[in-house]
Amino acid sequence: MIGQKGEFVYIYIMGEFVVSALKYRPQTFTDVVGQQAITQTLQNAIDLGKIAKAMLFCGPRGVGKTTCARIFAKKINSMGEAIDPNEDFAFNVFELDAASNNSVDDIRSLIEQVRIPPQKGNFKVYIIDEVHMLSTAAFNAFLKTLEEPPQHAIFILATTEKQKIIPTILSRCQIFDFKRISPKDAQDYLKVIAQREGIEAEDKALHLIAQKADGAMRDALSIFDRMISYSGDKLTAKHVSLNLNILDYDSYLEVTELLHKGDLHNSVLQFNSLIDLGFDGYHFINGLAKHFRDVMMCQHEGTAKLLEVGAETEAAFVAQGKHISKSFLLDALDLANKYALQYKNSLHPHLQVELCLMQIASLNEGEKKKPNAFIKAFDEKIPPKEKGIVSNAPESPALSEAIEVPKVTASVALVIEPASTEETPTEKVTEPVEVTEEPIQLDLSSQGVSGLSLSSLRVKKEHEQKSDVTSEEKTVQKKEVYQEDIEKQWKLYSTDMTEKGERNMVALLQLDTPRLKNKVEIHYSVPNDTNRVELEKNSIELMRFLRNQLSNDALILKVNMEVKEEKKFVYTSEDKYQALKKKNPVVDLFKNKFNLEY
Numbered sequence: 001m002i003g004q005k006g007e008f009v010y011i012y013i014m015g016e017f018v019v020s021a022l023k024y025r026p027q028t029f030t031d032v033v034g035q036q037a038i039t040q041t042l043q044n045a046i047d048l049g050k051i052a053k054a055m056l057f058c059g060p061r062g063v064g065k066t067t068c069a070r071i072f073a074k075k076i077n078s079m080g081e082a083i084d085p086n087e088d089f090a091f092n093v094f095e096l097d098a099a100s101n102n103s104v105d106d107i108r109s110l111i112e113q114v115r116i117p118p119q120k121g122n123f124k125v126y127i128i129d130e131v132h133m134l135s136t137a138a139f140n141a142f143l144k145t146l147e148e149p150p151q152h153a154i155f156i157l158a159t160t161e162k163q164k165i166i167p168t169i170l171s172r173c174q175i176f177d178f179k180r181i182s183p184k185d186a187q188d189y190l191k192v193i194a195q196r197e198g199i200e201a202e203d204k205a206l207h208l209i210a211q212k213a214d215g216a217m218r219d220a221l222s223i224f225d226r227m228i229s230y231s232g233d234k235l236t237a238k239h240v241s242l243n244l245n246i247l248d249y250d251s252y253l254e255v256t257e258l259l260h261k262g263d264l265h266n267s268v269l270q271f272n273s274l275i276d277l278g279f280d281g282y283h284f285i286n287g288l289a290k291h292f293r294d295v296m297m298c299q300h301e302g303t304a305k306l307l308e309v310g311a312e313t314e315a316a317f318v319a320q321g322k323h324i325s326k327s328f329l330l331d332a333l334d335l336a337n338k339y340a341l342q343y344k345n346s347l348h349p350h351l352q353v354e355l356c357l358m359q360i361a362s363l364n365e366g367e368k369k370k371p372n373a374f375i376k377a378f379d380e381k382i383p384p385k386e387k388g389i390v391s392n393a394p395e396s397p398a399l400s401e402a403i404e405v406p407k408v409t410a411s412v413a414l415v416i417e418p419a420s421t422e423e424t425p426t427e428k429v430t431e432p433v434e435v436t437e438e439p440i441q442l443d444l445s446s447q448g449v450s451g452l453s454l455s456s457l458r459v460k461k462e463h464e465q466k467s468d469v470t471s472e473e474k475t476v477q478k479k480e481v482y483q484e485d486i487e488k489q490w491k492l493y494s495t496d497m498t499e500k501g502e503r504n505m506v507a508l509l510q511l512d513t514p515r516l517k518n519k520v521e522i523h524y525s526v527p528n529d530t531n532r533v534e535l536e537k538n539s540i541e542l543m544r545f546l547r548n549q550l551s552n553d554a555l556i557l558k559v560n561m562e563v564k565e566e567k568k569f570v571y572t573s574e575d576k577y578q579a580l581k582k583k584n585p586v587v588d589l590f591k592n593k594f595n596l597e598y
Helices: 036-048 065-076 104-114 136-147 183-197 203-213 217-231 237-244 249-260 264-276 281-297 311-322 326-343 349-361 373-381 454-471 483-499 503-509 529-537 539-550 573-583 586-594
Strands: 054-058 093-097 124-129 153-159 174-177 402-405 414-416 440-443 515-517 521-526 556-561
Touching: 036 065, 036 174, 054 065, 065 093, 065 124, 065 153, 093 104, 104 124, 104 136, 183 203, 183 217, 203 217, 203 237, 203 311, 217 237, 249 264, 249 281, 249 311, 249 349, 264 281, 264 349, 281 311, 281 326, 281 349, 326 349, 483 503, 483 515, 483 539, 503 529, 521 529, 529 539, 529 556, 539 556, 573 586
Parallel strands: 054 153, 054 174, 093 124, 124 153, 414 556, 521 556
Antiparallel strands: 402 440, 515 521
16 A cells, blocks of 8 residues: 555554453363363253253362353253254353442343243253342342243353352252363363464473463463463464463472472572563562472372373472482471471562572481580570670680589579468578589590680680689678668669669569568569569579678568459348448347348
């Protein structure tokens, strides 16, 4: 064609494109994919002439509910007479979308149409899609007609949410539960369509499409059309994985091999290369967890059938499962699930996946090193506040000399006695218990402290200082203590805790006033068990401070819990009478004398 200025203008006339979901919609029951039990039941009902007046088709989207309803409507109108095979009886099929026609007036209009018999054919079929969207009033208006419809009327209700339909409707229908279409059935149907369209498609590519469709054949056909538009006449697994942002099985097989070999760096590099291609980290780590599960299933013939993969992929899984231990797969699966849960809430989700890969790659490095005996001995023998040695140095056998841990003496006694409402005439005195530990010889040669490191020099210096202090016998202080001294030092310690920012401890110290009994017992009351436990945790430092300030090593602390009586409220007349009777028993005599009521 020549334009206004003399140039040639090319006009492309495109043919009408029909999507595969409409082009290949089944026309007979044998064409329906993955619903053999339901289609066979419907066909037998037609052959035997036992056709229900109301049926409910329920199941996920895209599994063939409306398609089966249309095929059923066509078949029942073709019974018993010579009918043109091309006749579809569209004028005998009425489809109503309940999502937009869900009022009482819409149902009343439908009921008026039901009364008119068909002019041609045997039945009028009313297909109500998304029937769960009808209002409660519309359901109630529909009940009578649904239970006793005219002989020529058949109702087929379709829904994806059966639980939203009222029981009175369910009881009037034959219910057919459509199942999700398995990836294998969807893959086989896609392969047939690809052959009809002259498209060369890999089995792995079709399986990825079927898996992505999640049991919906309509979704699978829509994805298939999109993949053809992307790749042309040749459909490969690589094209599908890139376009759908899903990883193929080869990528997981390769990453798993790297992790099992302990190749940390290459596994992280492989993950980052997949991220650069546009794949999502969350999908990667979830897919990796599923891959570990699939490989573990392939280690036994009985569980291998649980995999929904092709024969070639299953063989690759079986081969990998033969040389990877079950313990490795279980630990890796546990780690992958753990980090997948943390992924969404993490400020650095990419780092979560890398940490997961690092830990999985370290599973085969052998047993973890045992706890450091030197640190363990200090944990057991010395309170945390008195520890003076913390070793973070790397392992080195250079230091072989032993250190003698000084003798430790503890004279703190915690006695927990709930306070009684009645005073006791005598108090039980708990004598301080002295616990003496023998010197412990600890060899630093196996504890990871280098003889030339700063840590080793600090250890030796602190040991020498402690040896000088403990070389002389420490005298026991027994200075007499008074109540005023206890209260003064208690407040002084509370002030010190305030300056250090220990607000919880300050609050505990202000719950009660310490009371000195039997010259060495400090009694203190707390309202509940939580306060008692918290005070116990900090009592060692408290008692050390009090003993030093008051020059008395025999002081002990008794923490009591106050038991508060529940206040009883008087509500009824009888309760009021009993309360008065308890205060003055004469009230009961007065009541009986004059035969009074409450």
